[in-house]
Amino acid sequence: MGPDCLSEIFDIDEAKTRLHTKQNLLISEALLDRKIISGIGNKYKSEILFICKISPFKQISHLESKEENILLERIPKLLIYGYKNFGRTRHLLKNEKSSWNTRHWVFRRTGKECWICKTVIKSEKTITSRATFWCPNCQQ
Numbered sequence: 767m768g769p770d771c772l773s774e775i776f777d778i779d780e781a782k783t784r785l786h787t788k789q790n791l792l793i794s795e796a797l798l799d800r801k802i803i804s805g806i807g808n809k810y811k812s813e814i815l816f817i818c819k820i821s822p823f824k825q826i827s828h829l830e831s832k833e834e835n836i837l838l839e840r841i842p843k844l845l846i847y848g849y850k851n852f853g854r855t856r857h858l859l860k861n862e863k864s865s866w867n868t869r870h871w872v873f874r875r876t877g878k879e880c881w882i883c884k885t886v887i888k889s890e891k892t893i894t895s896r897a898t899f900w901c902p903n904c905q906q
C-alpha cells in the first residue's frame with residue numbers, strides 16, 4: 767500500500783518515489799492506484815487534477831517536478847476540505863446557492879461551463895478506467 771494521504775503525516779517523498787516507478791501510467795490512473803497513494807476516490811481524482819491544472823491524460827514521465835509537488839501537497843488539503851464539507855470540493859461564491867451543480871469544479875459537470883474559463887467540461891471513461899471529468903482549456 768502507498769502512503770495514506772489522510773494520515774497525519776502524509777509521506778510526500780514516499781508517494782513521489784512510488785509515482786516514479788510507473789513512468790508510463792496516466793496521472794489520473796496513478797491517483798487511484800493504492801500501491802502509489804491510498805485514500806483518493808474517483809471524484810477527488812478529477813477535482814484535484816482540475817485544481818492543479820494538470821491534464822488527466824498526462825503520463826507520469828511528463829509531469830514537471832513543480833507540478834508534482836503542488837499536486838502532492840494539495841491532495842490531503844482537498845480531501846480534508848471535502849470531508850469537512852459533506853463532499854463539497856468547491857467554495858461557494860457570495861450569493862451563490864448550494865446545489866449539486868455548485869459543489870464541484872468538474873466532477874459530474876459534463877456539458878456545463880468551467881467555473882474559471884467557461885469552456886465546456888468534458889468527461890470520458892474509455893481511456894481511463896473510471897469516469898474522468900476535466901476542463902480541456904484549464905488542464906493541458
Ligand SMILES: [Zn+2]
Binds near residue numbers: 882905
Ligand atoms: Zn476551464
